[in-house]
Amino acid sequence: MTLTEPDLAATSPARTDWGHLWPHFTRLSSPRVPVITRGEGAYLWDDRGRRVLDGLSGLFVVQAGHGRRELAQVMAEQASQLAYFPVWGYGTRPALELADRLAAAAPGDLDRVFFTTGGGEAIESAWKVAKQYFKLMGKPLKHKVISRAVAYHGTPQGALAITGLPAMKQQFEPLTPGGFRVPNTNFYRATEHADDLEAFGRWAADRIEEAILFEGADTVAAVVLEPVQNSGGCFTPPPGYFARVREICDKHDVLLVSDEVICAFGRHGTTFACEKFGYQPDIITCAKGMSSGYAPIGAMITTNRVVEPFLHGRTTFPHGYTFGGHPVAAAVSLANLDLFDAEGLNQRVLANEQAFGDTLRKLLDLPIVGDVRGDGYFWAVELVKDKATRHTLDADERERLIRGYLPEALFDNGLYCRPDDRGDPVVQVAPPLISGQAEFDEIERILRHTLTEAAELL
Numbered sequence: 001m002t003l004t005e006p007d008l009a010a011t012s013p014a015r016t017d018w019g020h021l022w023p024h025f026t027r028l029s030s031p032r033v034p035v036i037t038r039g040e041g042a043y044l045w046d047d048r049g050r051r052v053l054d055g056l057s058g059l060f061v062v063q064a065g066h067g068r069r070e071l072a073q074v075m076a077e078q079a080s081q082l083a084y085f086p087v088w089g090y091g092t093r094p095a096l097e098l099a100d101r102l103a104a105a106a107p108g109d110l111d112r113v114f115f116t117t118g119g120g121e122a123i124e125s126a127w128k129v130a131k132q133y134f135k136l137m138g139k140p141l142k143h144k145v146i147s148r149a150v151a152y153h154g155t156p157q158g159a160l161a162i163t164g165l166p167a168m169k170q171q172f173e174p175l176t177p178g179g180f181r182v183p184n185t186n187f188y189r190a191t192e193h194a195d196d197l198e199a200f201g202r203w204a205a206d207r208i209e210e211a212i213l214f215e216g217a218d219t220v221a222a223v224v225l226e227p228v229q230n231s232g233g234c235f236t237p238p239p240g241y242f243a244r245v246r247e248i249c250d251k252h253d254v255l256l257v258s259d260e261v262i263c264a265f266g267r268h269g270t271t272f273a274c275e276k277f278g279y280q281p282d283i284i285t286c287a288k289g290m291s292s293g294y295a296p297i298g299a300m301i302t303t304n305r306v307v308e309p310f311l312h313g314r315t316t317f318p319h320g321y322t323f324g325g326h327p328v329a330a331a332v333s334l335a336n337l338d339l340f341d342a343e344g345l346n347q348r349v350l351a352n353e354q355a356f357g358d359t360l361r362k363l364l365d366l367p368i369v370g371d372v373r374g375d376g377y378f379w380a381v382e383l384v385k386d387k388a389t390r391h392t393l394d395a396d397e398r399e400r401l402i403r404g405y406l407p408e409a410l411f412d413n414g415l416y417c418r419p420d421d422r423g424d425p426v427v428q429v430a431p432p433l434i435s436g437q438a439e440f441d442e443i444e445r446i447l448r449h450t451l452t453e454a455a456e457l458l
């Protein structure tokens, strides 16, 4: 069929409400949402002049808050001096300094920093380095990765194979082979040891050993876990969980990767969250809050043990990214970390986390709120149909609330945060680390009002 000009215009993909933009993880058929034009501190403004509280730090990113002129200034200066040079065979001052800074902040001998431009690339890098490490160590069969159900670790095809969300993967199968899943630490919906958190944690950790044995320890390279799992809604580690995981990894010579893409840089009140939760990983992956979002940057940080076989002769890690360790991104990350020190952002989170949790837990008097859980400035409010039975929302109700009513109503009521149902339906809140009780109260007030109205739609 030959299309006429008007037909072509009518079928042009540009004719959605999004113009030519292809938004991420968003239905192109959805109506266009507000255009964000400005940020200042913990607040955002849209193109209609509306002001909303940024209850998600953009996407768990803007730790130091929006509109920090001192960070913009550092970026301008670095761009004037040296806007770009790769870290392929050369160093740049910002990349060298930032690597030193991260190595000094990371616990134990996590001393070697490989820069990326984001979290998915950091995960990808961790898997590749784990595979090559074991080849260099004479254990070439070790290549598989174990991760947890419902966990999100990024969209590159390797990272996606580590991700525990079947719906996010099925369109892209076959993915990189070698990803295997174990249960997460969702205690609210525990089917084993539901009355004993510590026993539940031991049970969940032991599933990792079981998976290693099922697959054959000689074939498993790494276990990839977030300190607090985001997807599914802030599953915190039960007491003893990570100690047991560390023991299992040591026993079977498997590398423990702490995916701190969300949890690092103060989200839990420490530079790296493994420190807060008391375990020593072999690799940390991080991104998001490193620069507070002023420029894209991520990293994989390895221990001396992992880097050791790469230190000799002609051995290299044949892997890299054009923009990994970008000078402007590295310079602004250093300035961001200076700001963490000058303003005591980690200490602020530690001092306020209890109050933040207490404020959000007030929502538990609403019939639609089944659970409130989290740590630091990283919380989830789980929505239920029936509080007594913990019965969750069905597919239609999720469609109406999670994708339909809530995002717009929350924004209209003055709060940007994230209704999410990759696992059971939750509202995720993670404000900038400069927030305090006034912002916690505002979040609680808007959630209370909006969730009360949402419950009437069930």
Ligand code: PLP
Binding pocket: 117, 118, 119, 120, 121, 123, 152, 153, 154, 155, 226, 230, 259, 260, 261, 262, 287, 288
């Ligand atoms: N890992 C975790 C735990 C994440 O939350 C994310 C993104 O949200 C990623 C990896 C992927 O990071 P990016 O989107 O920067 O590729």
